[in-house]
Amino acid sequence: MYGYRGKRLRVDLSSKKVTVEEIPVGHLKKWLGGRGLNSELLYREVGPEVEPFSPENRLVFGVGPLTGTFAPSSGRCTVTTKSPIQDPPGFGDSNMGGHWGAELKYTGHDQLIIQGKAESPVYLYIHNDQVEIRDAEHLWGKNIPQTDAMIKEELNNYDIHIAIIGPAGENRVRYACMMSDVYRAAGRCGMGAVMGSKNLKAVALRGTTPVEIARPKEFFKICAQAREKLKQDLMAQMLYDQGTLLLTMPANYEQGWLCWRNFQKGHHPDGRLLSGENHRDNFLAHREGCFACSISCGRFSKISKGKYAGEITGGPEYETLAGIGPRIGLLDPASIIHNNKLVNELGMDSCSCGAAIAWAMECYEKGLLTQEDTDGLVLKWGDQELIDKLIKMIASRRGFGDVLAEGAHYAAKHFNRGQYYTMTIKGHDMSQDDPRGLGFAFGIGFATGRRGGDHLQGLPCLELTGGFYPGLVKKILGTSEAEDRLSKVKKPEMEKYSEDVKAVGDCLTQCSFTHSWSFAVLPEDMAKMVSSATGIDFSADELLKIGGRIVHLERAYWNRLLVGRLEDKSPRRFTEEPMPDGPNKGVLFPEDELIPLYYQVRGWDNETGFPKAEILKEYDLPQVADELEKYRTRYLKKINNSAECES
Amino acid sequence: MAQKVLMVDPSKCTGCRTCEMACSLYNEQKCSPVLSGIRIIKFEAKGMNFPTVCSHCSKPQCMSACPAGAIVHDKVTGAVIINETDCIGCHKCLQSCPFGQINFHPEKEAAFKCHLCGGDPVCVKYCPSGALTYVFADEYMMSKRRELNMKFTVMEG
Numbered sequence: 001m002y003g004y005r006g007k008r009l010r011v012d013l014s015s016k017k018v019t020v021e022e023i024p025v026g027h028l029k030k031w032l033g034g035r036g037l038n039s040e041l042l043y044r045e046v047g048p049e050v051e052p053f054s055p056e057n058r059l060v061f062g063v064g065p066l067t068g069t070f071a072p073s074s075g076r077c078t079v080t081t082k083s084p085i086q087d088p089p090g091f092g093d094s095n096m097g098g099h100w101g102a103e104l105k106y107t108g109h110d111q112l113i114i115q116g117k118a119e120s121p122v123y124l125y126i127h128n129d130q131v132e133i134r135d136a137e138h139l140w141g142k143n144i145p146q147t148d149a150m151i152k153e154e155l156n157n158y159d160i161h162i163a164i165i166g167p168a169g170e171n172r173v174r175y176a177c178m179m180s181d182v183y184r185a186a187g188r189c190g191m192g193a194v195m196g197s198k199n200l201k202a203v204a205l206r207g208t209t210p211v212e213i214a215r216p217k218e219f220f221k222i223c224a225q226a227r228e229k230l231k232q233d234l235m236a237q238m239l240y241d242q243g244t245l246l247l248t249m250p251a252n253y254e255q256g257w258l259c260w261r262n263f264q265k266g267h268h269p270d271g272r273l274l275s276g277e278n279h280r281d282n283f284l285a286h287r288e289g290c291f292a293c294s295i296s297c298g299r300f301s302k303i304s305k306g307k308y309a310g311e312i313t314g315g316p317e318y319e320t321l322a323g324i325g326p327r328i329g330l331l332d333p334a335s336i337i338h339n340n341k342l343v344n345e346l347g348m349d350s351c352s353c354g355a356a357i358a359w360a361m362e363c364y365e366k367g368l369l370t371q372e373d374t375d376g377l378v379l380k381w382g383d384q385e386l387i388d389k390l391i392k393m394i395a396s397r398r399g400f401g402d403v404l405a406e407g408a409h410y411a412a413k414h415f416n417r418g419q420y421y422t423m424t425i426k427g428h429d430m431s432q433d434d435p436r437g438l439g440f441a442f443g444i445g446f447a448t449g450r451r452g453g454d455h456l457q458g459l460p461c462l463e464l465t466g467g468f469y470p471g472l473v474k475k476i477l478g479t480s481e482a483e484d485r486l487s488k489v490k491k492p493e494m495e496k497y498s499e500d501v502k503a504v505g506d507c508l509t510q511c512s513f514t515h516s517w518s519f520a521v522l523p524e525d526m527a528k529m530v531s532s533a534t535g536i537d538f539s540a541d542e543l544l545k546i547g548g549r550i551v552h553l554e555r556a557y558w559n560r561l562l563v564g565r566l567e568d569k570s571p572r573r574f575t576e577e578p579m580p581d582g583p584n585k586g587v588l589f590p591e592d593e594l595i596p597l598y599y600q601v602r603g604w605d606n607e608t609g610f611p612k613a614e615i616l617k618e619y620d621l622p623q624v625a626d627e628l629e630k631y632r633t634r635y636l637k638k639i640n641n642s643a644e645c646e647s
Numbered sequence: 648m649a650q651k652v653l654m655v656d657p658s659k660c661t662g663c664r665t666c667e668m669a670c671s672l673y674n675e676q677k678c679s680p681v682l683s684g685i686r687i688i689k690f691e692a693k694g695m696n697f698p699t700v701c702s703h704c705s706k707p708q709c710m711s712a713c714p715a716g717a718i719v720h721d722k723v724t725g726a727v728i729i730n731e732t733d734c735i736g737c738h739k740c741l742q743s744c745p746f747g748q749i750n751f752h753p754e755k756e757a758a759f760k761c762h763l764c765g766g767d768p769v770c771v772k773y774c775p776s777g778a779l780t781y782v783f784a785d786e787y788m789m790s791k792r793r794e795l796n797m798k799f800t801v802m803e804g
Contacts, residue, residue: 068678068679069668069672069678070665070668070669070672070678072665099664099689106679106680145692148691148692149692159689181689181691182691182692183691183692183694208679208681208753209679210671210675210677210678210679210681210682211677211678211679212677213672213676213677213678216672216676216677217676219672220672220673223672224773227665227773227775230775231775240775240776285694286661286694286695287661287776288661288662288694288696289661289662289663289664289665289775289776290663291663291664292663292664292665292668293661293663293665293775294663294665294773294775295775296661296663296775296776298661300694312693312694314694
């Protein structure tokens with residue numbers, strides 16, 4: 001088989017049974033790869049009744065037709081599960097860079113499915129078609145770098161690639177992440193917690209089976225052209241130079257959407273301390289590239305002065321820097337890098353960890369939490385000693401850390417206080433981006449997102465960087481007005497287009513930065529690459545249709561949990577508190593105006609927010625259409641009940 | 648006549664392994680690190696990456712070790728080349744290379760290694776970070792010296 005492997009590996013940790021299943025070509029054509037295959041499997045195998053921490057939940061790793069090839073920035077991997085972070089627990093996936101995804105492909109599989117629960121801690125060692133379930137009792141409690149080193153030594157193989165959970169995952173911190181190659185995270189949606197619930201400490205891989213290419217000469221040429229375009233591309237060059245930290249200067253000064261103190265405002269006069277230039281000149285030890293990447297936005301940092309002198313860590317990238325920095329009132333880059341090291345090594349999502357701390361700090365500021373609630377801790381914005389302590393308390397679920405380990409949403413529920421200050425959507429914390437400044441297409445993506453507060457739903461950078469590509473936005477949307485972040489024109493269309501492209505990229509698996517931040521790789525280029533790699537001819541339109549199909553299916557996953565229109569809601573701060581200062585002073589996110597328009601563009605019903613039956617059929621999902629009917633009726637009842645409660 | 652050499656600079660390498668993909672796809676029509684003549688050694692926890700590739704020695708130990716006379720110098724590029732049809736698959740060259748730069752082809756059952764792509768190595772062409780260069784030794788060393796001495800001019804200025 002070309003491009004693909006056509007096989008999925010299933011490991012049941014309860015029965016210790018390992019099976020290999022064929023994936024039919026028709027199925028690959030319909031779901032394309034990584035994210036598509038995973039979302040379909042989750043929809044089919046993990047129904048509304050399954051609890052995220054139950055053995056019936058699946059942890060699915062998926063790669064695509066371009067993974068492990070010469071295609072630029074194509075070594076990624078999508079991890080999918082029913083996530084514990086949202087309320088109700090719902091659709092969760094997380095996209096991981098590094099080299100693990102490519103290695104999975106080299107073992108000869110497109111997907112790895114883990115189900116069941118081991119009796120005691122174990123780790124998996126997959127060497128091509130050999131699968132070993134090995135004892136991990138001695139690794140339990142160890143942090144990420146320790147575990148990586150111990151497994152490599154134990155297997156006497158230093159070229160394996162290992163995905164690992166830290167103590168946070170073992171303790172089921174709801175936003176625990178999984179780390180691969182030590183510093184690359186499948187960060188969001190609590191992948192590590194689900195892995196911990198299965199008593200699975202790590203998955204080590206070594207693969208040596210080559211990926212066959214249908215038309216190798218043509219494929220080489222197409223990839224080489226795409227690489228040349230990326231080399232000349234301004235966005236890609238800036239990402240190489242400063243990493244995603246290039247965002248902090250515009251986010252803070254020109255555009256004003258930095259999440260200062262739990263999104264109280266979008267700007268701080270000393271924001272330049274966090275600039276990409278400052279990091280590059282004073283902290284950057286090394287630039288790091290994921291597999292076959294032609295951008296290399298990854299950072300490796302070293303602190304050379306002060307209290308944390310000598311510490312090294314992978315990162316930070318923008319979301320981490322802002323999440324455990326300005327969001328919790330911290331502006332000292334060395335402290336932020338130290339915090340990044342902590343969350344990396346303990347295995348926690350820096351977004352949600354920062355979000356939980358930020359929520360607690362704001363509640364404390366407003367008098368909603370007191371020392372009685374916090375085990376005597378005084379929660380002061382930007383208090384680095386406290387933050388260091390809190391991060392460790394959360395990972396080990398000690399004292400007040402045990403409550404914060406549940407995430408901001410569940411912590412507020414626990415105290416029945418401070419709900420207004422949980423910056424969450426569907427229970428999942430916002431990433432560090434404020435739609436009151438970042439842009440309105442992003443805002444739509446946050447409110448309706450398949451993971452909750454998530455900038456990667458569509459990553460509609462057309463409104464952020466699209467203007468650097470003359471004529472691009474006009475070509476796609478028919479007007480260049482949409483280049484303006486805070487214009488409402490064509491934003492629902494922009495978000496839909498971006499979501500479809502992003503879904504395709506996540507299937508292939510090609511990094512968003514090549515096609516949704518930089519626009520060097522367009523859907524036509526993806527179509528050429530995947531066609532010559534697999535020998536199956538896909539047009540750009542066909543790819544985008546698959547992208548749309550995936551978005552509809554993930555939406556249906558939520559709808560089955562009776563989540564729809566009512567739950568597509570941004571934190572009230574974005575729609576009710578005008579931005580208090582900075583360049584966007586007075587701006588609100590026009591949610592009520594844009595969401596119905598987005599539904600219309602998507603073919604979703606305005607009353608329920610469910611995809612209409614005819615659109616599901618148009619996207620070749622007739623069974624999903626039939627299944628959703630009964631949930632639609634139940635959801636209408638839910639709407640009526642909630643209207644009665646309000647009146 | 649002076650010949651170009653393939654130089655590696657680990658301080659610039661981002662560890663992306665694009666070189667491995669370019670090499671295996673171009674030379675073997677498949678994508679796999681194990682079919683590549685150049686390999687990256689990664690120390691993930693320390694954030695260090697080292698590209699490793701054949702040095703194309705003037706007095707190659709692999710050539711002396713080969714009982715079949717399958718290893719020769721390319722007259723044009725100076726590359727040390729393994730003649731696949733003459734190779735008897737005895738692994739002697741793999742053992743003798745002090746830098747561990749010879750591989751064994753899993754399907755062809757013959758040794759293989761970097762051959763400089765006939766004088767235009769694809770790994771260099773597609774290395775995104777400039778860690779790999781194919782240059783005349785003297786020019787490479789002069790530019791290195793210049794870079795080093797540039798620091799002093801900056802200090803004085």
